Amino acid sequence: MEDQKKIKVKNELGLEEEKEINPLLEDVKKWGNWVLEEAKKEIGKFYPEDEDGSIPVGYIWARTIPCQNPSCDAQIPLMRQFWLAKKNNKKISLYPFVEGKKVKFKIVGDGYEEMPKGFDPSKGTVSRAIATCPVCGYTVDDKTTRKLFQEGKSGPRFH
Numbered sequence: 001m002e003d004q005k006k007i008k009v010k011n012e013l014g015l016e017e018e019k020e021i022n023p024l025l026e027d028v029k030k031w032g033n034w035v036l037e038e039a040k041k042e043i044g045k046f047y048p049e050d051e052d053g054s055i056p057v058g059y060i061w062a063r064t065i066p067c068q069n070p071s072c073d074a075q076i077p078l079m080r081q082f083w084l085a086k087k088n089n090k091k092i093s094l095y096p097f098v099e100g101k102k103v104k105f106k107i108v109g110d111g112y113e114e115m116p117k118g119f120d121p122s123k124g125t126v127s128r129a130i131a132t133c134p135v136c137g138y139t140v141d142d143k144t145t146r147k148l149f150q151e152g153k154s155g156p157r158f159h
Helices: 023-046 142-150
Strands: 005-010 016-021 061-066 075-078 083-087 090-099 102-109 130-132 155-158
Touching: 016 023, 061 142, 075 102, 075 130, 083 102, 130 142
Parallel strands: none
Antiparallel strands: 005 016, 061 075, 061 155, 083 090, 090 102
């Protein structure tokens, strides 16, 4: 191919050899990296690094209400179900777990940690405005859930 250029590089043994490079491929890499760096400058603040240094590529957003059990007062994430992918060959979900009085999530399923026994991702924390607290098990009735929204006591939660 006449568009190929040759450059001299050192191989594993330290010997110099010629290697063909594709200018189109090199330009695609160069401009792809430029777009990535510009995107990081503009929207990187919306994707802060996790504790382990990895950068998330997306978030799950859910409304929350405070648990109405006076001894609990946790924030209940209102999610009808926890599936992220539910196909015959790929089943992945969020798994809610409690740490202290906080509900946290991890990804489980195919390619991740095994789904815990007894966990049903199709059962979330809310159905027909009736919410169940994952921390203490308290049930918030539909009228109270609606009232909390009307009073502005609901909030957002990003996972």
